[in-house]
Structures are given as C-alpha cells and as structure tokens.
Amino acid sequence: MTLRNKPTSPMEPVLSPLPRLRRLLVSLLSLILAASVLSACSTTDALEISQPQAEPSKYAAIVIDARSGKVLYSEAADQIRYPASLAKMMTLYLVFEALQSRRLSLNSQIPVSANAARQPASKLYLKEGTTIDVDTAIRALVVKSANDVATAVAEHLAGSEAQFARRMTARARTLGMGRTVFTNASGLPDPAMRTTARDMSKLSLALRRDFPQYYSYFKLVSFEYRGKTIRGHNKILGMVSGADGIKTGYIRASGYNLAASVRRNGRSIVAVVMGGKSGSARDAHMAQLLTATFNRSIR
Structure with a gap:
C-alpha cells in the first residue's frame, strides 16, 4: 500500500x-x-609556489615573518625529517653560548682526538693530536660543514660527543623545538636523529635573536685555512637580495636542506626547505619562496 x-x-x-x-x-x-x-x-593570502623538485617523503618547508612570528607558508612543516648538517646550527648555538659566558674565547684551542680525526667528509682533515682555534672552528662549521671539527668541538665542550648531543637536545627543548632529537654534533646519518622544518626555523630565529654579535659568521661564503681558500655551499647568499645566512645540509636520508634568512626593505624573513632532489633544486625552490614572500609583502 502506498502512503500519501x-x-x-x-x-x-x-x-x-x-x-x-x-x-x-x-x-x-x-x-x-x-x-x-x-x-x-x-x-x-597564500603564496603562489610551484611544485618543488623534492622527494615527497622528504620534503618540508616553512616561511616565517621573523618579527611577528607569523607563518607565511608551510608544507609538511611538522613532519619528522632528518636535519643533516642543519644540526650544526645547534652545535654553533652551544659554541656561541660558551663564548658569551666566557668559557671559550675566539682564540681558545680545541684539541683534536683520534675519534674527531676519523670522521667522514665533509671535513678539514684535522690530524689527531693537533688543535684548532675557536674562530677557525666556527668558520669551518658554517662554510665547510666540517664533521671532524663538529666532533672536536663537542668533545671539548662536553667530554664526549654523546654527552654534547644530549645538551643539544636539552637546549632544543628550551627553544621550543619539541620534535627534535640530536644524537651527534654534525648531523651525520643516525636513525634516532630527527627534527622538523618548524623546529629548524625556531633554531634559525634563536641564533639571530640570541647572538647578534656572532650571527655574521653565517654570512661567510669562504674562509682561509692553511693557505687555501675554502668555499661554501650556501648559494642563496648570492641569489636573493638581502640574504644573510644561514646553513645548508645534506645526507641521503634527508635530501638537500637549507635554512635561510633575508632582511630587505624593512622586512625580516626566515625560511627552511628540506628534502630537495639536488642542491640547485633546493636553492631554486628557496629563492622562489623568498621572492614570492617579498613580492606579496609589497602588494
């Protein structure tokens, strides 16, 4: 029966x-x-960004207004990634702390152990039993991303690299880097090492904010060592107007990483790109992010 x-x-x-x-x-x-x-x-409101040349499982990016803290762009910014040599930014943070507290001076000599000397490249090829001064060590970490120097610094400041890595992780927590764990001073491959693009942006901002007297080291594109000119990998310094640092990184597990800082026309931006397929692809994507950010800011 049909109901009506x-x-x-x-x-x-x-x-x-x-x-x-x-x-x-x-x-x-x-x-x-x-x-x-x-x-x-x-x-x-969004930035118009083309697809990056990166492995999807490795890619992450974030752009932050350094003055307001506003996130201007993010993609997978909280996904776990490998820091590679971006870890050396934290090594440098702890070096700058030691300089600021006068536990170190720029002329202090750092001894080189057998363990430090046998670290894989990239390196300065330091010899066991020699020393390196702090100023040169900083330059080598920023420009050359020298793993032997990172280990020597860690052992000198903490007694062992493992203990130094624990200090790195502890400092990360105080800086709000809640998803980062460091297991060595260099960023060499380790399954337990992890971070995020957002955490690396926080570290970049902290280095600029907390150590303005030492931050200029991150502008270096080369340094002299034993009569040779050693050139760095941070091409963004010559690609983007106003770029003033800060650090590149690469291991196979991470792809090509880059943290960058730009100050231009009264604006101040920090950006992180992780997982590029090549150094040139990473740099091009970073330049695009930064250019799009500044173009939008003047509209």
Whole structure:
C-alpha cells in the first residue's frame, strides 16, 4: 500500500514535499557559497609556489615573518625529517653560548682526538693530536660543514660527543623545538636523529635573536685555512637580495636542506626547505619562496 500525505483533519491541507526540498537546496547552496568564499580568501593570502623538485617523503618547508612570528607558508612543516648538517646550527648555538659566558674565547684551542680525526667528509682533515682555534672552528662549521671539527668541538665542550648531543637536545627543548632529537654534533646519518622544518626555523630565529654579535659568521661564503681558500655551499647568499645566512645540509636520508634568512626593505624573513632532489633544486625552490614572500609583502 502506498502512503500519501493525508490531512489529519478536514481543515488541514495536504503538504507538498517540494517547498521543503527547495528550502533544503537553498541552505545547501548557501553553505557551498560560504565555503567557496572562505577558500577564495585563503587562496588570495597564500603564496603562489610551484611544485618543488623534492622527494615527497622528504620534503618540508616553512616561511616565517621573523618579527611577528607569523607563518607565511608551510608544507609538511611538522613532519619528522632528518636535519643533516642543519644540526650544526645547534652545535654553533652551544659554541656561541660558551663564548658569551666566557668559557671559550675566539682564540681558545680545541684539541683534536683520534675519534674527531676519523670522521667522514665533509671535513678539514684535522690530524689527531693537533688543535684548532675557536674562530677557525666556527668558520669551518658554517662554510665547510666540517664533521671532524663538529666532533672536536663537542668533545671539548662536553667530554664526549654523546654527552654534547644530549645538551643539544636539552637546549632544543628550551627553544621550543619539541620534535627534535640530536644524537651527534654534525648531523651525520643516525636513525634516532630527527627534527622538523618548524623546529629548524625556531633554531634559525634563536641564533639571530640570541647572538647578534656572532650571527655574521653565517654570512661567510669562504674562509682561509692553511693557505687555501675554502668555499661554501650556501648559494642563496648570492641569489636573493638581502640574504644573510644561514646553513645548508645534506645526507641521503634527508635530501638537500637549507635554512635561510633575508632582511630587505624593512622586512625580516626566515625560511627552511628540506628534502630537495639536488642542491640547485633546493636553492631554486628557496629563492622562489623568498621572492614570492617579498613580492606579496609589497602588494
């Protein structure tokens, strides 16, 4: 038997389902329109960035306004990644702390152990039993990303690299880097080592903020060592106007990483890119992020 909309009393009219359906359709269309407006607003505010040349499982990026802390762009910024030599930024943070507290001076001599001397490249090829002064060590960490120097520094400041790595992780926590764990001073491969693009941006900002007297080291593109000019890998310093640092990194597990800082026209930006397929692809993507950020800021 087919049921119909019968009146419940002789005076009650039969109600057609069409008006109710129209009201439902109007409500649905209103919701769709509102969502479209919100989406359009979000797209207007977003940076227009092309697909990076990076492994999806390794890629992450973030751009931050250094003055306000506002995140201007992010992609997989909280996903776990390998820091590679970006870990040396924390090694340098602890060196700068030691300089600031006068536990070290720029002329202090750092002894080179057998363990430090046998670290794999990139390195200065330091010899066991020799020393390196702190100023040269900083330059080697920034420009050459020297693993033997990182280990020598760690052993000198903490007694062992393992103990130094624990200090690195502890300092990371105080800087709000909640997803980062360091297991060595250099960023050499270790499954237990981890970070995120957001955490690396926090470290970049902290280095600029906490050590303005030493931050200029990150502008270096070369340094002299034993009569030779050693050149660095941070090409972004010559690619983007106003770029003033800070660090590159690469291991196979991470891809090509880069933390960058730019100050231009009263703006101050810090950005991190991780997982590039090559150094040139990483640099091009970073340049695109930074250029798009500054172009939007002047519109």
